[in-house]
Amino acid sequence: MKRTLIRSALLLSLTALAQSASAQGSSPQGATTLRLGYFPNLTHAPALVGLARGTFQKALGAVKLDARTFASGTTLSEAFAAGQIDVAYIGPGPAINGAARGLPLQFLAGAAEAGAVLVARQDSSVKAVRDLAGRVVAVPSLGNTQDISLRHLLREHRLSVGAPGGVTVIPIPPADIVAAFAGKRADAALVPEPWGAALQAQGHRLIGDEKTVWRGGRYPTAIVIVSRKFAQANPTAVKAFLGAHEGAVNFLNRxxxxxxxxxxxxxxxxxxxxxxxxxxxxxxxxxxxxxALDLAALREYADLNIEAGYARSVPDLAGLVWSR
Structure with missing residues (x-):
């Protein structure tokens, strides 16, 4: 019931924001600024590299880059819906949920795969997923990629969420998870890298690596989305950004x-x-x-959104891919 109310509230909020952004116009024809949203995570490394090397701005030329960080996909989705962001690095969960709720977005590219692990606090007795019954598990935000993955993982281990004796899922920004463990506010956490590795370095226990979280590790953790209105008005800027993003990915791998x-x-x-x-x-x-965009994995992820209660239908994902 609680998750249904949260879902309904988010639906109303995001729909209203999307309608407001559409009415106002998220970006003018021939925009002079591209507003970029991203997270301070390793899974958003292409954004970090493109900003550090200055290759995004160089590719955009006269179009100014305005980069902004967010703590979670939920807050970034809200900014995107309000017309405050043109291009964003975001998890597939919030992106697919946003598309299902009518946000005017398109999929621009892939960014990262896997890169999320399940870690238990070292002084807890949790040594495996099955030990999470009755425990508190943190995710970056409710409805985000790690939250949806966690709920599916718990379901596979026949563990309930929110019911008496079940698992309690709470939102804690990844950068705050180290302090949260120190304060014993959570018994475990499903977090994107590098925060999982940082917890391990402090002696906390890895109970699920990137391969056991879902799909043998072959799942998208971050993708790039673009405002449909911005893309229609500024195809040259979008193409330039995409080229710089692909260059950042190549640099990371090379x-x-x-x-x-x-x-x-x-x-x-x-x-x-x-x-x-x-x-x-x-x-x-x-x-x-x-x-690369893995549409097959994204479709499976859309099904997990429904399973988790965050969506009622699967949008036409192939129709959301931006075309050059």
């Missing part, structure tokens, strides 16, 4: 050591914490970067 240095520097600027290079390297081994 020069991982150099890329990780840039990523670590950017994460320190955004979170105030510089990670041990070994921690970041461990996180990298569990994350893959690709600009």
């Amino acid at each position: 020069s991982p050591a150099a890329a990780l240095g840039l990523v670590n520097t950017q994460l320190e600027k955004l979170t105030g914490e510089k990670l041990n290079p070994r921690v970041l390297q461990r996180a990298l081994t569990r994350t893959r970067f690709t600009a």
Whole structure:
């Protein structure tokens, strides 16, 4: 019931925001600014690399890049719905949910696969997924990619959410999860990298790696979306950004050591914490970067959205892909 009320409230809120953005016009013809949203996560490394190397701005030329960070897909979706963001790195969960609720978005590219792990607090008795019964598990935000993945994983292990003796799922931003574990506010967490590796480095227990979370690790963790209105009015800018994004992905795969240095520097600027290079390297081994969109995986993810109670139908995903 609680999740149904949350879903209904979000539906009304996002629909109203989308209608307002559509009426006002999210971007003028021949925009002079491209507003980019992203997270301070390793799974958004293409954004971090493109910003650190200046390749996004170089590709955009006279179009100014305005980059903004968000703590979760929920807050980014709200900004996108309000017409405050033109292009965004976001998890497939919020993107698909937004499309199902009428947000005027299109899929621009893939960004990262896997890169999410389930970690239990070291002083808890949780040693496997089955031990989560009656426990509190943190995710970045309710309805986000990790939340939906967690609910499916729990369902596979015949664990309920919210019922007496079941699992309690709470939202905690990834950058705050280390402090949350120290304060014993959660017994476990399904988090994107590098926060999973950071928790491990502190002695917390890995109980589900990126392969056991879902689909053997072959699932999208971050994709790139674009406002339909912005894309229609500014195809040249969108194409230029896409080319720079693909270049960032290639740099990550071709020069991982150099890329990780840039990523670590950017994460320190955004979170105030510089990670041990070994921690970041461990996180990298569990994350893959690709600009390709895996529609088959996205369709399966849309089904998980319905299973989790966050959506009622699957949108036409192929029809949402932006065409050059």
